[in-house]
Amino acid sequence: MAEFKQIIDDALDILKFDGAVQDTLAELRRKWGAQVPALLDERFDAIGIQYMKLPHEKGAAALGQELSAFGWALYNLDDEDEYLFALIPEEERSEWERYCKKQGQYCHLMKQQGRKWGDHAKEQDPGKLMPCEEYILQDEYDYFFNSLAGDFAAGEWKSSHSEEWKYGCVADLRCRPPKVTRSKSLYQFGHLAYSDQAGVYAASGASASGQIGKVLLGKNPSTLNFFEPSPIGYEGAPHSLRWVGNSLWVGDPTNATRIELTDRGTCQDVKNWPLPEDGWSTKYHCGITTDGLGRVYFSNEWYKGQIYRWENGKVTKHTFSLDGYDHLSEAVPVPGTNCIYMIHSVSGKWRMEECLLELDMDTGRCRIAPLPGMGEELKLRWFTGDWLLVQGNGEILSDDFAQLINMNTREVLRIRPGMFGGEKMQHIGTLIDGTVVIVTRRDRVGPVFRYPIDFWGFLRTANKPKKLEWREYKEVYPNLPIFLPPKATERKIILKKDSLTILGAVFTPPFTLSQLAEKLGPAHIVLQNGTRKSPMTGRESPYTQALALWDELGLQGWLDEDEQTIKTIGVRVAAQGEYAVRQTFDGAVWIGSKDYREASWKDFAGFAHTLKLGGFTVYTRLPGPVPEEQSAQKAKLEALSAMVQISWKEPENKAAKAQKYKLSKPTEPVLTFTSFNFKLAVMEVLMYEKGLLAPKLDTHEFSREYSRRKIDIDAEGYEPIPEIRKWLEKYPVPARLAPEITEIEMDGGSEIYTQLCPFWDGEDGAFDLNTITEAELRQFPNLKHITLMSSKPEQVLPVLERCGIKVDLL
DSSP states (O other), X not given: OHHHHHHHHTOEEEEOOTTOHHHHHHXXXXXXXXXXXXXXXXXXXXXXXXXXTSOHHHHHHHHHHHHHTTTEEEEEOOOSSEEEEEEEEGGGHXXXXXXXXXXXOOOEEOOOTTOOTTOOOOOOOOOOOOOEEXXXXXXXXXXXXXXXXXXXXXXXXXXXXXXXXXXXXXXXTTSSSOEEEEEXXXXXXXXXXXXXXXXXXXXXXXXXXXXXXXXXXEXXXXXXXXXXXXXXXXXXSOOEEEEETTEXXXXXXXXXXXXXXXXXXXXXXXXXXEOOOOSSOTTOOOEEEEXXXXXXXXXXXSSSOOOEEXXXXXXXXXXXXXXXXXXXXXXXXXXXXXXXEEEEEEEOSSSEEEEEEEEETTTOOEEEEOOTTOOSSOEEEEEETTEEEEEOOSOOTTSOSEEEEETTTOBEEEEOTBEEEEOEEEEEEEOTTSOEEEEEEETTTEEEEEEESSHHHHHHHHSOOOBOOOEEOSSOTTOOOSSOOOOOOOOEXXXXXXXXXXXTEEEOSSEEHHXXXXXXXXXXXXXXXXXXXXXXXXXXXXXXXXXXXXXXXXXXXXXXXXXXXEEEEEEEOSSXXXXXXXXXXXXXXXXXXXXXXXXXXXXXXXXXXXXXXXTEEEEEOOSSOOOGGGGGGHHHHHXXXXXXXXXXXXXXXXXXXXXXTOOOOOSSOBOOOSOHHHHHHHXXXXXXXXXXXXXXXXXXXXXXHOOSSOOOHHHHTTSOOHHHHHHHHHOOOBGGGGGGOSEEEOOTTXXXXXXXXTTOOSOSOTTOOOOOOHHHHTTOTTOOEEEEOOSOHHHHHHHHHHTTOEEEEO
């Protein structure tokens, strides 16, 4: 019994943090690993990965369940906000529980609900792994990298048996594996920053004592050949290094320094502005940022900090201060504007939530966007192009490691725990040539350098579509309420079976230019000229397409020949590719009750996607990587993903449609033809001129009804369509109608030719009457005149004359 008391006194104290099951496993191994070797089994590592994104109590229950499979019982002795863990052998469970009950000790067996004692823990899907080339540093040293910029990572190293990180090191990320250069003279080395304009790297360091900080500049960090341009003795290694053009700005708790470089990368001038000590925290390093016009702002106060502004060599106090615990250290410019993006906290569910704030530095006007999935201690950095990187601290595995936000399209791509197995992401960046590099940390190994394969394609397929949601503040910074402003009415385009809703305006098909213009405003009409090639003959023919553009909405309408009917509406959802409409739609596109990317699509020809909804047909290419075998068409395929095309056709009565072009067995005498082209001339008169034959052939209608294959009129209409020719050949023309034929005028523009070969240009002799027999002519007693279309009239004129038929050659 005394032993049980000792177990209670020595219980393992664990705080409950969501997503921290791997940390809990590490603590269990540290305390009981020698006594319970089963804790080192790989199954526990798998549980750590599978449960790391779930609430901590679920992960802890899974660890207890798995321990039961190895004959050990994990108990929690605290029913409050912490865990007190005790580990008991299976054979002592009953005695242990009786002891706890007698002592009034809370005692709860950690296992999964619904699973029996001794069963393994329930497996969870950890999500997709990001495909990467992986490299580790295989030597006898330990490394910790604290920053990544340009083509290098900076950090510190130590021998594997030492406890203290002391000296600096640099990894050349262009090499695979990265090549590391170790220093024995750089202390507290890090905060690497690169200027693509100057081609110079900056880093911070300190004296051996760590008390005096310094700034280091160099063109090739791997040589460790740095110079120190600033005479300022900083308070420890400065944390704020910000490039602005050819100048480096440096901040520590009481200084803001501007180091101006020449075009050759040498020091031209140094100016320093001493700052008053912060009454709240003397350790906060001065935050420095710029707006999109190149004006510099800095502040060294932890709470409601005074902002200083530098412009044209002069520093003044800014017209407003920072709000609450906002800091400029995590702010970036909005290119070409007087605004900055920064992190701003609001009151959320159970905790303060860090959001993205866009702030006009002249007026204080601002808007804010929540960052769901992100945690605390967020950092901002421009990643590449329009992509803004929001990076978390990487410690709480229920939060995303990072999110990439396209500030043009508002597309959000999440980098989540589980994408690197059980490893935590420490850094992400792009090399000068655009290569993406990610640094993770692996237990008992150290840093892992990852070079993703199809980085952007993977993120789009591994995540559900998500967009940044801006909300406008009525108030002016810094006098902002603690809560988020209300949501604006979401901009949506919603397709349903019988209607298309655009920004709240409901349109029912068929769509017309005037119908849309009434509610969306006037369209900009453009004519698009081009040529199309017949897949059958290879011949090219010119065409002109009229387009209706609503540029600000990202909408493009393809007009029919009447220039009023809109046969297809296109919504531009991304920036890639060349389209007449330049802007993207600033909102969500839904099909039914789902984002269009989550709808039930069918593959189209192996490179695109299509779906049908009522009378609507939707065509696009869903976002995702282009397969290697289609890489030659990568730009065209990616452009398809930028447009969602919506077409409409009147749904037909299927029962009626199925019977219309079905030929029945004749119940009366029919005419006999040996010349198909003569039969066409007769049917032109009876079907289209006199309306005596039914159904009146309509190629489009026939193609929609035909079920054995899809007839593509646009592709096949340059030659006689085989199925229509066969139908005409078999069509029974009643003999009783023969007296109706008194005259035949053959002409290249006859309707029946247009139905059989929609794009026939009349230039060849496809429908010339070059053979005929007396027998088929004598079926028509009243036929007295023919306007003949023939390339070999000498073969048919004698036959026509013998039958007494007058002929005019076309």
